[in-house]
Amino acid sequence: MTRKSRLLTLGGVVVVAALIGALLLMWKPAIAPVSPPAASSFDSQTRLAGARVVALGDCIVCHTAKGGKPFAGGLPLATPFGTIYATNITPDVETGIGNWSLEAFTRAVRHGVARDGHLLYPAFPYIHFTRMSDRDMSAAYAYLMTREPVSATAPANELIFPLNFRPLLAFWNALFLRPGEQQEDASKDAGWNRGKLLVDGLGHCASCHSPLNMIGGEKSGHAFDGGIVDGWEAPALNALGAAPKPWTQEQLVAYLRSGRASEHGAAVGPMLPVTRDLATAPEKDVQAIATYILSIQKPQTAIANVSADASVQGATSPEAQRGALLFAASCAQCHGAAAPMQSIGERPTLAFSTAVNAATPRNSAQMILSGNGWYGEDSMNYMPAFSEVYSDQQIADLASYIRAAYSQRGPWTDVGDTVAKVRKENDAR
Template identity: 80%
Template sequence: MTLKPRLLWGGGLLVVVALVAAVALMWKPAIAPVSSPPASSFDAQTRLAGARVVALGDCVVCHTAKGGQPFAGGLPLATPFGTIYATNITPDVDTGIGKWSLEAFTRAIRYGVARDGHLLYPAFPYIHFTRMSDNEISAAYAYLMTREPVKATAPANELIFPLNFRPLLAFWNVLFLHPGAEVADASKDVQWNRGKLLVDGLGHCASCHSPLNLIGGEKLGHAFDGGVVDGWEAPALNALDAAPKPWTQAQLVTYLRTGRASEHGAAAGPMLPVTRDLATVPEADVQAIATYILSIQKPQSTPTADAPAPTAALPPEAKRGAELFAASCAQCHGPHSPMQAVGERPTLAFSTAVNAATPRNAIQMILNGISWHGEDSINYMPAFSQVYSDQQIADLTSYIRAAYSQRAPWKDVEQSVATVRKENDAR
């Protein structure tokens, strides 16, 4: 055989091998459906453990549409590549997971593969859930299979080409999915290791609090550096020491369990329902989470300071904002308001949103407020999106920054308001 035919034959063989490998990566077999297991087949203790797992994983947050039934899916999840709609994970046999066996459920959790073999989008954080233990997965399965079945089909995803071609996710998984149990660090105590397991695994905190690369994976080496979720900035979890008042263990635990912390502020946006879930789990779990998060802080060069006093030397837009603040905000956020004097709410000078690098979260707070949540609602703020124009929102945002922060003014605030409002209207 001459050299040229040998090269052609060898090249053809490589192509065939590559195709076979690609098919092997992309194709996953279906797992046979099962009859929906009766609720009586799961003991009460396992269901109770499952409630804890599901709360720590924030499952109801992502799998419940606004005004929809719990776990019935349909919630739109905005991504840089389009919109993904959360699926129905109630035990409905036609539109939910009623025909899923524990084996199928486990494969979805660990490898991102649905019962019928199609690959799940990583908006479902299986790259973190893969670290869950067998007991945690079986407990979550028991809990979900004993929920009220809801017949609800999620809308079709709206993703750009070629990301709407699910088999390509196989190559994404090669890069970002690393199955295997979390290995405990023998040099750390039990609480720290439990916290790391919850933060990196079941709690999947890095999914929101890390920047993404061009193909939607968490940027290597930038875990917990902060991200953007549903139009809100998820603050860097490794920079809590850079807050005007560095976070303490007690404050972080209180915030995660109640949505409010002294000397810091209140949870809003996507984080608020997370705190409502964490309020239902044992405090020991939240203590462990706080312990681990506080252990990953990066050294900060910016010194912290006491709350600054509002200054009279305000730029024109901030002066206009001061009038709006007096009319709409001072009743709750002014220095002598009953909310601060009696309710022990922190001054805006300590707010993460007010001291952030961009005005995005401050704008979102003013536009959307914090909705009332029944008798357990300790945090409430009216929305001003229909009250004020973009310029007025920008003026108010500029005033809050100038009066309550020692950091540099934000630039192009009115354009940021227009951008955020447009993003919100598109959801």
């Protein structure tokens, strides 16, 4: 055999071995279906613990479509690669998880593999849920299997090629999935360890509050540096000390449980339903979350000497001057210095607003365009949407005025382009 033929043979063996390895990596066996377990097979304490786990994991937020039944799926999740529709996790046998065993459920939550062996897209944050304890896993299973079964099939996902080829997710998992329960840090107290487990695991906070790389994984070394979710900027959780009023433990707990902090602002967009879930969780868990988040702050310099009586100055550009007229017409009655809302219910001044002080105008544009919906009696943070009232240029002028008038940071650039982009994104959803 010549040297060339030996090299060709060796190359062929390597290729075949690589293909076999890839197939083994991509193939996952099915787990046999089971008869739906009777609700009476789960004791009340386990179901109660499961309600706590599911609330902390925000499961209902992603697995409930607008106007749909709880946990029945169908919610569209926008990603840079297309739209993924949340699945039905009610105990319906045909369209949900009614014939899933605890083993199948655990594999899905920890490894992203469905009962029949197909790989789940990482819009489902199993790379974080993998840190859950066996106790929490069993409790969540008990709670979900005792919900009302709903027959509902999610629409087909709309993803670009080749990302619509599920077996390729095996290579994504090899890069980003690190299975295993969270290990406690013996040098920290119980509250800190509980908070880390909830933030890194069940709460999967980094999934939204971290930038993503070109293949949809969280950028290494940039956890909690901020991200974009459903058209909203999820602010950096490690920069809360840079706010005009640095966050305190009390304020962060209040925000997470009520959706409002008196010196920061109101929850809106994807964060609002998260706070509704956390309102049902034990306060000590939310205290633990706040403890851990405040412990990961990077060295920051907050804006000095910002007060609730920050004067309206600096609005001298043509855009800001036009925006001042719009503000007087549509905003001052709620956000102006003399507005009753500024003194009733401790409504935060715009001088402290996270959106107004952000590095980009995206959230201010999104807030003006989309508002904050009306939720009946629980509508203390209501704001009407102005997408049908004002043009892109008018909204850009209004945002420019608010930035100039209420923030001590420099003016934004490309405000008009940002408004047009955000409106286009919203219209496409």
